[in-house]
Amino acid sequence: MSADTRRPRLFTANEYHRMAEVGILHPAERVEFINGRIFSMSPKGPVHTEIVNNLESCFQGLFEGRARLRREQPVELGELGQPEPDMAVLRLSPRRYVTNHPKPENIRFVVEVADTTLTYDLTIKNETHSRSGIKEYWVVDINNRRVFVFTRPGPSRYRSERICTEDESVSPAAFADAIVPVRVLLDLTES
Incomplete structure (x- = not known):
């Protein structure tokens, strides 16, 4: 009996864009392109949306x-894909990323907000961001009220991980003077 040698057919970034151009992917369809695959994106519930709003206000x-903030928009990782992080904190650019989406060298750090997507964000997205060379990656874990901070990208995963609870603060490596209280990011009370 021979081993099964079938492999998934991966797409290139050009093929992904072409699918959108010819209507295979509908403009309203919520998908993102990662590691040659097209993933459906989870619907954004009200809690997720409010936490992203908190990020934006704080940042x-x-x-x-x-820095320039980019909310729920693509970043260009070459053939590794075009994920759409909940928040990307970018270098200021006089061109404002008109001709291309920001590339890893333009990205200070990215943040994902996880309520139903924690495993995906800690595995697939972690690997993708690390392999592409994004220097820092945060995952805001809504359900467990904590923030994962990944630094030191490696070939398959980040080599450094810190978990900050809601009683702690976090500072991005690119802006060590910027203190972000985890409690503020997770606050859902009306102000």
Whole structure:
């Protein structure tokens, strides 16, 4: 009996874009391209949306004039794909990324907010961001009220992981003076 040698057919970034151009992928369809595969994206519930709003509010004050925020928009990882992180904190660019999506060298760090996607964000996305050379990756774990901070990208995963509870604060490596209280990111009360 011979071993099964079938492998999944992976797509290139050009093929992914072509599928959108010719209508195979509908503009309203929520998908992202990672590691040659097209993944359906989970619907964004109200809690997820509010946590992303918290990120944006917090980061606007901390990084104004120092970085550009990109919310739920693609970043270009070459053939590794075009994920759409909940928040990407980018280098300021005079061109404002008009001709290309930001590439790893333009990205200070990315953040994913996980309520139903924690395993996916800690595995597939972790590997993809690390392999592409993104220097820092955060996962806001809504259900367990903590933030994973990954640094030191390696060939398959980040080599450093820190888990911050809601009683702690975190600072991105690119902005060591920017102190982000985890409790503020996870706050769902009306202000």
